[in-house]
Amino acid sequence: MQLGRRNGNPEARMPLMDHLRELRKRLFRAFLGVAAGIVVGFFVYQPVWNFLQRPYCDLPSAVRTGGEGCELVFTGIFDPFVLQFKVAIVVGLLLSCPFWLYQLWAFVAPALNGREKRYTYYFIAAAVPLFLAGASLGYYITGLAMQVLFGFATEQMTAMITITNYLNYMLLMIIVFGMGFVSPLIVVLLNLMGVVSQAAIAKHRRIIIFVIFVVAAVVTPAEPLSMLALAIPLIVLFEIAEVFCYFNDRRRRRENPYADLDDDEISPIEDDGTSEAELNR
Numbered sequence: 001m002q003l004g005r006r007n008g009n010p011e012a013r014m015p016l017m018d019h020l021r022e023l024r025k026r027l028f029r030a031f032l033g034v035a036a037g038i039v040v041g042f043f044v045y046q047p048v049w050n051f052l053q054r055p056y057c058d059l060p061s062a063v064r065t066g067g068e069g070c071e072l073v074f075t076g077i078f079d080p081f082v083l084q085f086k087v088a089i090v091v092g093l094l095l096s097c098p099f100w101l102y103q104l105w106a107f108v109a110p111a112l113n114g115r116e117k118r119y120t121y122y123f124i125a126a127a128v129p130l131f132l133a134g135a136s137l138g139y140y141i142t143g144l145a146m147q148v149l150f151g152f153a154t155e156q157m158t159a160m161i162t163i164t165n166y167l168n169y170m171l172l173m174i175i176v177f178g179m180g181f182v183s184p185l186i187v188v189l190l191n192l193m194g195v196v197s198q199a200a201i202a203k204h205r206r207i208i209i210f211v212i213f214v215v216a217a218v219v220t221p222a223e224p225l226s227m228l229a230l231a232i233p234l235i236v237l238f239e240i241a242e243v244f245c246y247f248n249d250r251r252r253r254r255e256n257p258y259a260d261l262d263d264d265e266i267s268p269i270e271d272d273g274t275s276e277a278e279l280n281r
Contacts, residue, residue, distance in 0.1 A: 022107060023107060026103040026106060027103075029103050030096075030099070030100035030104070033096040033099035033100050033103070036092070036096065037091065037093065037095035037096035038091070038092035039088075039092075040091065040092065040095055041087060041088030041089065041092045041095070042084065042088045045084050045091075048087055048091055049083070049084075049087055052170050053166075055139065055140075055142045055143030055146065056072070056143070056146065056161070056166060057070040058143055059143060059146060059150070060147075072161050072163045072166055073161070073162055074162055074163050074164070075162055076164075079162070079163060079164055080163070083163050083164065083167060086171075090171065101124065105120070105124075119189055119193065123189050126185055127182050127185055130182050130185060130237075131178040131181060131182050133181055134177040134178040134179070134180055134181030134233075135175075135177055135178035137177050137181075137229065137233070138173040138175075138176065138177030138178065139173070139174055141173065141177070141225065141226055141229045142170055145173075145220075145221055145225050145226045149221065149223055169221075173226070176219045176220065177229075177230060180216075180230055180233075180234055181233065181234070181237065183234070184234070184240070185241070187241045187245070188241050188244055188245065191241075191245040191248055191249070192248065197249055198242055198246040198248075198249045199249075201242045201245060202242065208238060209235055212231050212234050212238070213227070213231050216234070217231075
């Protein structure tokens with residue numbers, strides 16, 4: 001039965017409804033994995049929240065509240081539950097990421113060839129440590145950024161930060177820095193797939209640097225420390241990605257001298273010494 005179906009469908013294409021059923025199955029399994037991780041997140045909520053709260057508690061007491069306490073206030077009836085639920089979601093997504101990433105990979109993999117599959121393996125292997133490095137930097141910068149921002153307060157002001165406001169700010173910094181550190185890896189992946197060349201990156205280098213500073217200024221708080229802490233590492237990572245693309249393009253040209261030609265571009269004809277009269281014979 002399978003052999004006859006394969007002979008009648010040599011490219012093993014699936015109808016649209018089969019794709020939708022497969023997507024529904026993968027999403028349901030991914031949801032179950034995330035739900036299991038969220039349950040675990042409720043049990044480890046307190047140590048995780050203490051870890052997230054530490055940058056605020058490490059601030060000098062005069063900067064933080066004017067006293068010795070390290071309390072965050074809440075103004076809504078459901079704020080404590082919402083806080084615990086958000087922390088549990090973050091923990092659940094992190095704990096179950098190998099499972100839901102595999103479900104995503106299992107859905108996309110049949111459409112990829114052997115080389116593209118190998119590139120995605122490299123991408124995932126490099127993306128995880130880059131994201132963790134960026135998230136760690138964002139976690140560290142959060143305390144310094146708050147110290148700078150709270151420095152504008154006068155002696156008559158007392159900081160009363162809500163738990164919701166603080167958690168949203170902390171998660172924003174961690175996610176932005178983590179995803180920012182992964183973004184140069186996308187350039188490398190596109191270069192390996194032949195979509196982006198090093199020449200194109202070099203041509204638009206100034207625009208890329210300008211966009212990095214603009215994005216860093218928009219997604220981080222309104223102070224220069226966080227912006228520079230995100231923009232400078234991103235520029236360095238993009239330069240490293242460009243160097244990789246340069247050597248990869250050189251390797252591709254050595255293997256195939258016509259690899260960089262457009263589809264409508266005429267390839268050069270090598271002169272082998274044959275005269276025009278001999279060609280007309």
